Amino acid sequence: MTQPFLSIRNADKYFSVVKAVDxxxxxxRENEFFALLGASGSGKTTLLRMLAGFESLSGGDIxxxxxxxxxxxxxxxxxxxxxQSYALFPHMTVAQNIAYGLEMEKLPKxxxxxxxxxxxxxxxxxHLAKRKPEQLSGGQRQRVALARALVxxxxxxLLDEPxxxxxxxxxxxxxxxxxxxxxxxxxxxxxxxxxxEEALVMADRIAIMRDGALLQVGSPKDIYExxxxxxxxxxxxxxxxxxxxxxxxxxxxxxxTPIATTHVSEGVGEGEAIAAVRPExxxxxxxxxxxxxxxxxxxxxxxxxxLVHVKTDLSDKPVIARMxxxxxxxxxxxxxxxxxxxxxxRDTHIxxx
Amino acid sequence: MTTDRRPLLxxxxxxxxxxxxxxxxxxLILVLAFFRRGVYGxxxxxxxxxxxxxxxxxxxxxxFLKSAGIAGLSACIACVxxxxxxxxxxxxxxxxxxMLLFFAVLPFWSNYLVRTYAWIVLLNREGLIVNIxxxxxxxxxxxxxxxxxxxxxxxxxxxYLPFVILxxxxxxxxxxxxxxxxxxDLGASAWTTFRRVTLPMTVPGIATGFVFVFxxxxxxxxxxxxxxxxxxxxxxxxxxxxxxxANDWPFGxxxxxxxxxxxxxLLMGQAVVADxxxxxxxxxxx
Amino acid sequence: xxxxxxxxxxxxxxxxxxxxLYIPISVLVGLxxxxxxxxxxxxxxxxxxxxxxxxxxDILKAAxxxxxxxxxxxxxxxILGTLLAVGVEIxxxxxxxxxxxxxxxxxxxxxxxxxALLSMFSLLNVKMGLHTITVSHVVFNLAFVCAxxxxxxxxxxxxxxxxxxxxxxxTFVTLYRVVIxxxxxxxxAGGLLAFTLSVDEFIIAFFTAGAGRSSITLPMQIFAMIRFxxxxxxxxxxxxxxxxxxxxxxxxQRLNKEGLPGQ
Numbered sequence: 084m085t086q087p088f089l090s091i092r093n094a095d096k097y098f099s100v101v102k103a104v105d106x107x108x109x110x111x112r113e114n115e116f117f118a119l120l121g122a123s124g125s126g127k128t129t130l131l132r133m134l135a136g137f138e139s140l141s142g143g144d145i146x147x148x149x150x151x152x153x154x155x156x157x158x159x160x161x162x163x164x165x166x167q168s169y170a171l172f173p174h175m176t177v178a179q180n181i182a183y184g185l186e187m188e189k190l191p192k193x194x195x196x197x198x199x200x201x202x203x204x205x206x207x208x209x210h211l212a213k214r215k216p217e218q219l220s221g222g223q224r225q226r227v228a229l230a231r232a233l234v235x236x237x238x239x240x241l242l243d244e245p246x247x248x249x250x251x252x253x254x255x256x257x258x259x260x261x262x263x264x265x266x267x268x269x270x271x272x273x274x275x276x277x278x279x280e281e282a283l284v285m286a287d288r289i290a291i292m293r294d295g296a297l298l299q300v301g302s303p304k305d306i307y308e309x310x311x312x313x314x315x316x317x318x319x320x321x322x323x324x325x326x327x328x329x330x331x332x333x334x335x336x337x338x339x340t341p342i343a344t345t346h347v348s349e350g351v352g353e354g355e356a357i358a359a360v361r362p363e364x365x366x367x368x369x370x371x372x373x374x375x376x377x378x379x380x381x382x383x384x385x386x387x388x389x390l391v392h393v394k395t396d397l398s399d400k401p402v403i404a405r406m407x408x409x410x411x412x413x414x415x416x417x418x419x420x421x422x423x424x425x426x427x428x429r430d431t432h433i434x435x436x
Numbered sequence: 437m438t439t440d441r442r443p444l445l446x447x448x449x450x451x452x453x454x455x456x457x458x459x460x461x462x463x464l465i466l467v468l469a470f471f472r473r474g475v476y477g478x479x480x481x482x483x484x485x486x487x488x489x490x491x492x493x494x495x496x497x498x499x500f501l502k503s504a505g506i507a508g509l510s511a512c513i514a515c516v517x518x519x520x521x522x523x524x525x526x527x528x529x530x531x532x533x534x535m536l537l538f539f540a541v542l543p544f545w546s547n548y549l550v551r552t553y554a555w556i557v558l559l560n561r562e563g564l565i566v567n568i569x570x571x572x573x574x575x576x577x578x579x580x581x582x583x584x585x586x587x588x589x590x591x592x593x594x595x596y597l598p599f600v601i602l603x604x605x606x607x608x609x610x611x612x613x614x615x616x617x618x619x620x621d622l623g624a625s626a627w628t629t630f631r632r633v634t635l636p637m638t639v640p641g642i643a644t645g646f647v648f649v650f651x652x653x654x655x656x657x658x659x660x661x662x663x664x665x666x667x668x669x670x671x672x673x674x675x676x677x678x679x680x681x682a683n684d685w686p687f688g689x690x691x692x693x694x695x696x697x698x699x700x701x702l703l704m705g706q707a708v709v710a711d712x713x714x715x716x717x718x719x720x721x722x
Numbered sequence: 723x724x725x726x727x728x729x730x731x732x733x734x735x736x737x738x739x740x741x742x743l744y745i746p747i748s749v750l751v752g753l754x755x756x757x758x759x760x761x762x763x764x765x766x767x768x769x770x771x772x773x774x775x776x777x778x779x780d781i782l783k784a785a786x787x788x789x790x791x792x793x794x795x796x797x798x799x800x801i802l803g804t805l806l807a808v809g810v811e812i813x814x815x816x817x818x819x820x821x822x823x824x825x826x827x828x829x830x831x832x833x834x835x836x837x838a839l840l841s842m843f844s845l846l847n848v849k850m851g852l853h854t855i856t857v858s859h860v861v862f863n864l865a866f867v868c869a870x871x872x873x874x875x876x877x878x879x880x881x882x883x884x885x886x887x888x889x890x891x892x893t894f895v896t897l898y899r900v901v902i903x904x905x906x907x908x909x910x911a912g913g914l915l916a917f918t919l920s921v922d923e924f925i926i927a928f929f930t931a932g933a934g935r936s937s938i939t940l941p942m943q944i945f946a947m948i949r950f951x952x953x954x955x956x957x958x959x960x961x962x963x964x965x966x967x968x969x970x971x972x973x974x975q976r977l978n979k980e981g982l983p984g985q
Contacts, residue, residue, distance in 0.1 A: 655831030
């Protein structure tokens with residue numbers, strides 16, 4: 084294999100005795116949109132700040148195109164960070180904010196102006212070049228912060244919760260906008276987020292972090308469809324979990340109903356285990372390999388689809404089935420009604436209890 | 437690590453300055469208090485406790501007690517007036533409060549001598565108050581108001597009142613209006629609500645105000661000198677006299693040392709009050 | 723008591739307190755424009771007492787001295803106080819002793835600091851004059867500047883410092899292109915405060931001025947004049963001194979407010 088573009092090797096970070104990043108090794112490709120996904124305290128932001136140079140490494144190394152940047156101060160790294168708070172300079176105009184990084188490179192004035200104007204066009208804020216940050220909306224500030232980092236043409240752009248401060252509607256617009264810009268500039272993006280949906284939509288690859296370590300790295304499709312752990316399965320999307328027991332070669336519920344599966348993850352031993360299935364993989368009727376019946380306990384209307392909660396004897400929590408609105412229109416389930424659901428063995432994952 | 441040294445580098449010039457021109461001089465005072473006064477007013481470098489003993493000599497200790505009494509009374513009056521004013525400001529519409537506060541504090545930043553002098557203008561034998569009394573038809577002899585203990589107390593209250601308003605306003609404005617509304621809602625009268633909810637929550641502000649007025653008053657030199665007249669002595673004037681006229685520096689230093697100790701003691705007491713009011717929670721950010 | 727009556731009571735309290743605070747000063751200011759100069763009768767508006775000030779060479783000399791002391795101590799204390807504030811706030815975890823040392827100059831009885839400085843200067847045989855007053859004023863001035871700048875730093879977004887480093891700036895460039903400009907309103911406000919404090923300060927100046935009349939400051943001059951009794955000239959001088967403080971303070975307040983976006 085050729086040399087990876089960016090390589091994190093066995094990186095550790097201790098804050099006194101607390102291990103914030105724990106032996107992370109990760110290769111990131113050129114022009115990749117990579118997401119570090121995890122809950123708060125998972126170490127994802129610390130890892131990002133180690134890449135930017137704001138946290139030193141307690142152990143390990145970080146290489147870009149084969150040379151170590153671990154000892155480089157932040158102002159010399161070919162890496163730029165877009166801050167969660169945007170960190171725009173409040174006393175400078177939009178244009179001055181964007182020009183700042185270029186001025187630090189001591190570029191000629193004319194070139195700075197050309198590049199600032201060009202990027203203002205890209206983010207469509209040319210008409211606001213003379214405004215101060217406090218006169219901008221949240222979305223505009225976000226784009227200025229992005230432009231300020233991108234204009235330096237870094238080898239890697241780091242984004243700390245880039246959409247965290249925006250409202251929901253703007254967020255989905257900016258998700259696509261960010262992807263477009265990444266494509267246009269051909270720069271490697273590494274994004275930190277706690278929002279699994281954001282990671283799924285935007286990233287080429289996702290790394291799930293927990294307690295400072297990498298739990299699973301893969302494409303959004305892999306992460307969603309082939310979770311390697313119960314945590315990953317639970318963290319991404321909605322998942323139904325059922326308590327099962329090993330019965331010889333197969334698995335069955337405590338009540339004896341067999342559960343057919345094609346995915347048994349590592350570490351599943353004798354005795355207790357957990358079966359998982361996505362709500363959208365459940366359907367009405369008995370065409371599937373696994374069956375469950377119960378009574379409808381709740382219906383949550385989501386516009387495009389319905390989440391039907393079904394009280395069964397398979398688990399304490401209701402089993403959730405997602406139905407598109409047209410299915411629901413034909414067989415409208417009602418609270419209290421009996422209902423029969425089934426799903427396929429290929430959609431069933433077994434994890435250690 | 438370099439990132440930890442940089443802030444120290446920024447702080448060094450100021451800290452050196454404070455060390456050279458505050459810490460060392462004050463330490464010097466503490467040392468000076470234990471030396472003997474020279475025959476011709478200089479300092480004789482032999483250790484003695486005489487100066488400390490002299491502080492507790494009835495002649496001087498009486499001045500201490502009197503100063504403390506005046507400072508305490510001034511602090512009490514300033515706290516009552518200041519708290520009332522702060523409470524009233526906090527009861528005004530929110531957007532008017534900064535302006536009111538600004539004007540309440542404004543006199544505090546103008547010249548202390550001038551503010552004290554203003555009371556001489558009002559209180560002297562030909563002053564405005566006497567004139568108003570005459571104009572109102574009072575013919576008899578008026579007791580002299582200037583150069584009395586009352587004049588000193590008025591001056592001290594007047595000078596430090598803005599500070600008390602500021603100190604009391606801070607906790608009052610931070611108080612959530614809902615807290616008092618809950619108390620009313622639970623059936624407490626307005627007075628009970630004030631006594632059981634508002635006052636306890638704002639005690640630290642009063643304590644801060646009291647300590648400041650007391651500390652600044654007991655060591656005050658200008659107000660007793662101007663409003664108390666020459667004959668009226670407080671510790672500040674006594675210290676002044678030791679350095680300027682009596683030329684007994686060690687005794688002056690001993691008096692100052694006691695002042696410093698009183699100040700430290702009161703500040704500690706105030707910290708305890710603030711801590712209690714915060715329910716010990718206030719230490720969380722330490 | 724109804725809410726309406728409570729509100730009226732509050733207005734009454736405010737009225738009384740503000741009257742107490744402002745009547746003495748107002749009387750002083752009013753008398754300074756009284757032709758006759760005496761509180762007994764208003765004999766007409768006049769600025770002649772201000773004119774008299776301009777002919778008093780002692781006062782002019784003292785005013786000049788005060789200006790020298792105030793300007794130099796303001797410059798020094800603004801620089802030292804700002805650096806101190808930035809350092810203290812970056813460090814965050816500061817020991818109690820450090821906080822006490824920074825806080826002490828604001829509360830230490832001035833007579834104590836004054837005699838302490840006098841003792842030290844005499845023991846070291848330092849010749850006293852305007853320079854000793856100036857360096858002594860820096861002691862409390864830098865504490866006030868530091869307090870004002872620290873208050874602004876509480877709402878300071880430190881990520882802009884990291885952003886500046888991330889964009890390629892060195893620590894020094896970050897300090898003068900990002901930190902100082904953002905703090906500028908607070909720094910100027912602190913400086914103005916220091917200036918008024920220095921202009922008004924009496925006791926420390928009195929003790930550290932040394933012998934002779936050459937380094938008398940305006941407050942020292944005023945103190946000497948007051949002891950002779952009430953005169954129209956003092957009224958005029960006092961009015962001027964108050965005006966300087968009020969203007970400087972109003973300016974400082976205004977600047978500092980504008981320096982806090984969104985507040």
